[in-house]
Amino acid sequence: MSDEVRYSRKLGPLTPLVGAWEGNKGVDLSFHNKDKWTTKTTYFEKAWFKPIPVQENGQQVLWGLNYGMTAWRHGEEAMDPFHDEVGFLLWDKANGQVMRNVVFGRGIAILAGSSAGPDDKVLRFDAKPGDPCYGVLQNKYLLDRAELRNFTSTFTINKDGTISYTSDLLLKLAALGAEMHHTDENTLHLVKRFHPSAEQA
Secondary structure (H helix, E strand, O other), X not given: OXXXXXXXXXXXXXXXXXXXXXXXXXXXXXXXXXXXXXXXEEXXXXXXXXXXXXXXXXXXXXXXXXXXXXXXXXXXXXXXXOEEEEXXXXXXXXXXXXXXXXXXXXXXXXXXXXXXXXXXXXXXXXEOOOOOOOOEEEOHHHHHHEEEEEEEEEEEEOOOOXXXXXEEEEEEEOOOOEEEEEEEEEEEEEEEOOOOOOOOO
């Protein structure tokens, strides 16, 4: 008999993400409208990833996670967060696809995705406005003042048990009269595993 440890892989490459996470090394590069400058800001973040029931679209079977990520600038942890998002991470095993279906409170909705294998440690999510499959929607004000022209993000499963992510939004900013990359990155460590015997948050 094999000594291999067997466990559920219905979630494919999303499996290691399940749980509640925190990270204190976030870096946000963005344009600050009130100050009219582009600068880096560091932040603290909480994130959670919880399995959802299987989703079936005809012959398509999707397994996935409901997730949320909330961030506070350093020095403002007792104040309102500057970033909050909710969404789903989905795994389509038959077609070898991962998807990130995310909604931002700023009035942006994105369905991003790419090819992936069940054991991949780096997951990439790409979307472009107007793409019929992996695309971007934004409200009218943002379209006029900070048009989102491209979205790319990655999640990396690190050997030490942490997860790192990057996010890059290519924006056309009216205030600058040019494009700029709004980027975010952080490394998160696990603070809680979800289990039926554990008290839920």
